[in-house]
Every structure is written in C-alpha cells, then in structure tokens.
Amino acid sequence: MRLRVRPVRRLAGEASVPGDKSISHRAALFGAIAEGLTEVQGFLEAEDCLRSLTAVEALGAEVTHKGPGHYRIAGVGLDGLREAPDVIDCGNSGTTARLLIGLVAGRPFWTFLTGDASLRSRPMKRVAEPLSRMGATIVGRADGTRLPLAIRGAAALRALTYELPVASAQVKSAVLLAGLSADGPVSVVEPAASRDHTERMLRQFGARLEVAGPTVTIRQGALTAGAVTVPGDISSAAFLLVAGLLVPDARVSVAGVGLNPTRTGILEVLQAMQARLRVVAEPPGEGEPLGTVTVETSALEPASVGGALVPRLIDEVPVLVVAAALARGRSEIRDAGELRVKESDRIAALARELSRMGARLEERPDGLLVEGGARLRGATVQSGGDHRVAMALAVAGLVADGETVIEDADCIATSFPRFAATLNALAGGEAVSAEA
Numbered sequence: 001m002r003l004r005v006r007p008v009r010r011l012a013g014e015a016s017v018p019g020d021k022s023i024s025h026r027a028a029l030f031g032a033i034a035e036g037l038t039e040v041q042g043f044l045e046a047e048d049c050l051r052s053l054t055a056v057e058a059l060g061a062e063v064t065h066k067g068p069g070h071y072r073i074a075g076v077g078l079d080g081l082r083e084a085p086d087v088i089d090c091g092n093s094g095t096t097a098r099l100l101i102g103l104v105a106g107r108p109f110w111t112f113l114t115g116d117a118s119l120r121s122r123p124m125k126r127v128a129e130p131l132s133r134m135g136a137t138i139v140g141r142a143d144g145t146r147l148p149l150a151i152r153g154a155a156a157l158r159a160l161t162y163e164l165p166v167a168s169a170q171v172k173s174a175v176l177l178a179g180l181s182a183d184g185p186v187s188v189v190e191p192a193a194s195r196d197h198t199e200r201m202l203r204q205f206g207a208r209l210e211v212a213g214p215t216v217t218i219r220q221g222a223l224t225a226g227a228v229t230v231p232g233d234i235s236s237a238a239f240l241l242v243a244g245l246l247v248p249d250a251r252v253s254v255a256g257v258g259l260n261p262t263r264t265g266i267l268e269v270l271q272a273m274q275a276r277l278r279v280v281a282e283p284p285g286e287g288e289p290l291g292t293v294t295v296e297t298s299a300l301e302p303a304s305v306g307g308a309l310v311p312r313l314i315d316e317v318p319v320l321v322v323a324a325a326l327a328r329g330r331s332e333i334r335d336a337g338e339l340r341v342k343e344s345d346r347i348a349a350l351a352r353e354l355s356r357m358g359a360r361l362e363e364r365p366d367g368l369l370v371e372g373g374a375r376l377r378g379a380t381v382q383s384g385g386d387h388r389v390a391m392a393l394a395v396a397g398l399v400a401d402g403e404t405v406i407e408d409a410d411c412i413a414t415s416f417p418r419f420a421a422t423l424n425a426l427a428g429g430e431a432v433s434a435e436a
C-alpha cells in the first residue's frame, strides 16, 4: 500500500490515539503469567500487540476478546505455561520477541521464536547474554544473536546483577521477567532511565520489586492478575502534535494520552523549541499518568537532544527530525545510535528520505545534524517498512509543496491503524489517502 499526502493549510479539533504499545504488550505478557483474570481496556489492536496475544495463547494462556480494545487474559501462572506447539512468529515486534525470551527463560521447555525480515536482522544478543548468564540456553542464527532463536529455559535461574550496556526497556524487562524464576535477587542497573512500564505493572501485579536510583531489583514470586487501563500512546500522539505545530493554521488536542515521565521527553523538547504546547494532566489515579496535550501552529527554534533525554523520546526522533527541518536554525541529535537498530536504521532512513523532500540533514554515527528552515517539496519516498518513518514522512508531506507519495506504508498498521483517518478528521478532508 502507498500513502498519498497532500499539503494542508488547516488542522483543527480533538483527536484520540490508540492505546500505548509498550503497555499493551506488557498487559498481554504479564497477564498470561499472573494468577487469575487480567481485564485490559484500551489495548492497542494493532499488529505488534496482537503478536503478543497470539504468543501467550500459544504458551497456554486463554485470551478472550470482549469488545473494542477490551481483552480478558486468563493467566496460568508462571508454572502453568506450556511448550508452544509451533514456532512463535513475533512479526515486526521487538518488544514481543525480547520480552518473551525473558518470560520463557525460566520455563523448563523449548520455545522457538522468529519474526519478519526486519526483526530477524535486529540484535538479540543484548537479551541472550544476561539470560544465558542466569542459566537459560539460547541458540540460533548468527551464533545465537539473531532470530530465529531457540530458548531452553532452566527450571531455576541464577541470581544476577546486570549493568545494561545500553538504556533499553526491552532488555531490562526481559531480565526482570526471568528474575521471577531466579533463586536469588536479580538486579538491572541502567545507564539512563528507560521507560518504566514493566516496573509499574509488575508491582501492581504483586511482584517483589524495588527501585533504588538506577537499579531495579526483583525477587522470585508469583504474580496476581489485575485490571489494566491502557492510556493513549504518546508515541502515536507525537505525529499529530508535530503536525499541529507545523501546519500553518492549526490547533490540535490529543486527549487521554499517557504522560509517564519516562516517555515525555518529546513534550519537553518541543517546549524548549518554543512550541505553543500545553499539557493538562488528569488527577492521578491507580494506573499510569495521563492527560490532554494541545498544540497550536508555532515558529520553532532548533533543538539540541542528547544524553539521558534520548531514551525518554527515542521513538519520537523521526517526527522530531521533521520538526527540526522546519525550525529556525541548526538542530542536533546525538547519543542516539540505538536508532540504527530499530524497525529500520532510522538515522539513515530519515537522512535519505527527508533529503529527497528538500530537507538538509547530515548523518552522524549516533544521530543527525538538521539544518532548519527547509522548504519541503513533495516527492516519492520509501518507508523501508518502518511505521514511524512512514508516519514522520506523512507529517512532512502535510507541509510540503505538492504531493508526497510514501511507498510501503502498510507498516503503519503495526502501531497506528487509523493514522490516515485521524489526520483526515483533523484536516476536514482527504489529506492522506491509501492506495493499493
């Protein structure tokens, strides 16, 4: 499918975004190993998270679809998981693959995992290494560092203190999940804070988990099912918010969006760029923090992004680069080499595809230099099968001269199936259309 994007003069209204991808995955996976029924509302019904649901079904949990975004997961407890009858296909989803490896590392049976071409090229050593040290056997392609992988769990894993080489919530989560079956405390030390949805949900489910500065420690124990309400995904909202800042006559609100402080780096950077952006938080409740974010057309200043901020906005960099291309002056994104091992090499993809539209960017090993003040022109561009690159290019297309065609745009369905419809509702017409 290709997406045709026409420039728009106006965006107005309130939008909602689908459920948070990271939290939806965790509800599926943790619900399966908890004891009792986990009711999930606001689950992201997009390809990535549905992969996590089918994976836990293959491992013996029962999943019932109760209504839109509403699932009931009948948890079987850690000891109730059973060997899957076939290879589990994680599709495009790194979170499904990496968290599952941690989930089955302490189960005494074999699990076989694969994924699509993108996922099969992504690094898995980062999870295989600590889990092997704990006693799991992990073998597979490229010396056990790429999918397909086979995992033979150990009935009792060893305690471990593990310093993460990169800030990665997926690796942190995999080790913590394995820690539920370890014979002593398992600690993960992070170089910078990554998203903490795992810690929050495991605690809600009764795990013995402590956080002390950069160290998270978990102890063996059972989980008890609970109710999970998934907030809107700030990573999906970011595309609408940046569109609302760049389109000449715009006022866009996104309601019900997750505001977990480990995810709100994008809002802070946009504010530092002088964006007219207002956040109204809802009174704190049981679950993750959420609120409404409103933006208006703004003249943006350049951004400087690096260090501990990077993991707090890593998935928003593609759309941030579009904002930077239209800001006044030179922006810099550094310490973001992780972008090269996402669904695609996002540094290379952004530099290549946005240049086709007239943006001036310089690729760096760990980021990008972006000369602002570009006048974008419509072009035919390639998503490279990466949903966030595709949506960032669509936002660029909304403010380019002439029409933009984004090839290979089906991937948007991995995280934001109603992306085009949502933008069209804000534009009051057909700004974005899909064609076969």
Ligand code: S3P
Pocket: 021, 022, 023, 025, 095, 167, 168, 169, 170, 171, 173, 194, 195, 314, 315, 338
């Ligand atoms: C995620 C963690 C991040 C993020 C990904 C989702 C998660 O990846 O980029 O989209 O749900 O834990 P890393 O753990 O590789 O940093």
